[in-house]
Amino acid sequence: NKTLNMLAVDYGASSGRAMLGHYDGSRLQLREIRRFENEPVRLGSGLHWDFPRLYAELLHSIRSFQRETGGSGVSVAVDTWGVDFGLLDRNGSLLGIPYHYRDGRTNGVPELAAERLPLERLYALTGIEIMQINTVFQLYAMLQRNKPLVDLADTLLFTPDLLNYFLTGERAAEYSIASTSGLLDPYVRDWSGETMKALGIPARLFPDVVMPGNVLGELAPSVREELQTGRLTVINAASHDTASAIAVAPAGSGPFAYISTGTWSLMGVERESPVITPESGRLGYTNEGGAFGKTVLLKNIMGLWLLQECKRHWSGEGVNWSYAQLQELAEREPGHQSFVDPAHPSFLAPGDMPRRVQDYCRETGQAVPQTKAAIVRCILDSLALKFRQTLEELELLTRQSFPVIHMVGGGVQNELLCRLTAEATGRPVIAGPVEATAIGNLLVQASAHGEISGLNEIREIVGRSFPPATYEPGHTGNQWQASYEKYAKLTRTIA
Numbered sequence: 001n002k003t004l005n006m007l008a009v010d011y012g013a014s015s016g017r018a019m020l021g022h023y024d025g026s027r028l029q030l031r032e033i034r035r036f037e038n039e040p041v042r043l044g045s046g047l048h049w050d051f052p053r054l055y056a057e058l059l060h061s062i063r064s065f066q067r068e069t070g071g072s073g074v075s076v077a078v079d080t081w082g083v084d085f086g087l088l089d090r091n092g093s094l095l096g097i098p099y100h101y102r103d104g105r106t107n108g109v110p111e112l113a114a115e116r117l118p119l120e121r122l123y124a125l126t127g128i129e130i131m132q133i134n135t136v137f138q139l140y141a142m143l144q145r146n147k148p149l150v151d152l153a154d155t156l157l158f159t160p161d162l163l164n165y166f167l168t169g170e171r172a173a174e175y176s177i178a179s180t181s182g183l184l185d186p187y188v189r190d191w192s193g194e195t196m197k198a199l200g201i202p203a204r205l206f207p208d209v210v211m212p213g214n215v216l217g218e219l220a221p222s223v224r225e226e227l228q229t230g231r232l233t234v235i236n237a238a239s240h241d242t243a244s245a246i247a248v249a250p251a252g253s254g255p256f257a258y259i260s261t262g263t264w265s266l267m268g269v270e271r272e273s274p275v276i277t278p279e280s281g282r283l284g285y286t287n288e289g290g291a292f293g294k295t296v297l298l299k300n301i302m303g304l305w306l307l308q309e310c311k312r313h314w315s316g317e318g319v320n321w322s323y324a325q326l327q328e329l330a331e332r333e334p335g336h337q338s339f340v341d342p343a344h345p346s347f348l349a350p351g352d353m354p355r356r357v358q359d360y361c362r363e364t365g366q367a368v369p370q371t372k373a374a375i376v377r378c379i380l381d382s383l384a385l386k387f388r389q390t391l392e393e394l395e396l397l398t399r400q401s402f403p404v405i406h407m408v409g410g411g412v413q414n415e416l417l418c419r420l421t422a423e424a425t426g427r428p429v430i431a432g433p434v435e436a437t438a439i440g441n442l443l444v445q446a447s448a449h450g451e452i453s454g455l456n457e458i459r460e461i462v463g464r465s466f467p468p469a470t471y472e473p474g475h476t477g478n479q480w481q482a483s484y485e486k487y488a489k490l491t492r493t494i495a
């Protein structure tokens with residue numbers, strides 16, 4: 001076995017990190033070599049990503065990586081959140097500043113698009129939950145309001161593909177990130193011509209789809225010169241962060257559900273083929289591309305975003321509590337007081353989240369949480385209940401049962417959330433690894449180098465390298481049952 005030094009640059013919605021991965025043929029070691037903020041910028045009425053800054057961080061990360069490894073590094077791959085993109089003109093210049101998916105220009109756009117393509121048909125064609133943030137609706141909004149820009153565009157590249165393009169000069173659409181767009185046919189794993197045609201989205205914009213593990217190319221000569229560095233191979237990992245994270249749940253051979261938690265919580269199951277039925281559409285399930293040819297059936301849950309926004313709001317008021325402190329305070333709360341539906345549209349945009357949580361409770365006739373601790377506990381209880389509801393729906397849709405839940409990603413550090421999830425669902429929660437996304441990115445790179453045979457081997461390596469923690473459901477089932485009935489009524493899907 002060869003030893004491999006590889007670099008994963010993982011961009012999250014609020015921060016990014018560069019991780020040096022050292023694979024020795026049996027275990028993976030991780031070291032964070034750089035961490036940076038990712039702060040969206042409001043320019044006039046638009047909410048944008050600070051793209052040049054994000055690209056500069058990639059260059060800095062490569063520089064540190066080469067220094068740390070004495071030039072022995074073999075490859076780099078990036079992964080990011082889904083749905084966002086940049087447009088290139090004929091000469092390969094970036095047209096405009098990539099928008100943030102929380103930008104308001106897609107408000108009401110799904111309803112508008114439905115006049116040309118019924119949303120049930122769109123779902124049947126792509127298997128992607130109708131969310132206004134999806135690429136398909138962002139593009140449709142641009143066609144209504146800024147058509148000249150689209151007319152000028154030659155190529156659309158999703159965020160990781162765009163970063164890769166500036167590194168290598170190569171244009172490609174990696175399958176897992178492309179699948180988040182709402183423009184891909186999940187059966188043939190290629191663009192959905194019917195969707196584009198119906199909505200007037202020009203098919204010429206879309207480059208060829210490549211699978212995770214594809215060797216995209218080498219650093220362009222100009223980039224090597226700028227970095228004063230030698231060769232480095234750029235690989236397409238499963239470049240959607242969610243796909244990378246799910247691939248490394250250290251599961252055994254039995255069925256399992258997963259929750260990948262960061263800003264979002266993505267809960268679902270891994271499959272060989274999509275589940276696209278009127279029922280899965282009505283319940284808001286999405287079918288995305290995974291690593292190693294898997295399809296992941298999942299629900300996008302607005303997870304810890306609510307908590308992140310509360311924390312941000314409070315620090316604006318001068319109260320700088322850490323997540324650990326907030327968790328400790330919430331731990332001492334009685335719990336089961338009031339609940340919010342994290343999917344409610346009022347929680348999507350950045351803003352005064354504590355007030356919105358209180359408003360939601362008031363408007364739904366519940367006790368209004370008065371303290372910071374009570375607000376945090378309300379959010380965490382609600383998430384745990386949302387996970388239970390999602391598990392029931394997944395079991396209904398797949399006619400399978402999932403006796404364990406694997407929880408991966410940054411949210412695993414919230415031990416209270418892990419425990420509440422085990423209690424609310426009545427299933428053991430196997431928690432870890434925290435850095436699942438970067439680990440998934442690195443192990444897909446290792447497989448591209450021919451050092452790993454597939455998903456089973458990846459999961460064994462993860463289990464050996466990052467032993468997980470287990471949370472048992474305990475004995476509070478009755479209380480959770482009562483809370484669940486209240487919660488289910490609130491969210492009016494299945495009881």
Ligand code: LFR
Pocket residue numbers: 012013080081082083084101240241242262263264266300
């Ligand atoms: C998680 C994630 C989700 C996607 C959301 C928005 O980071 O990638 O999977 O739905 O961000 O792109």
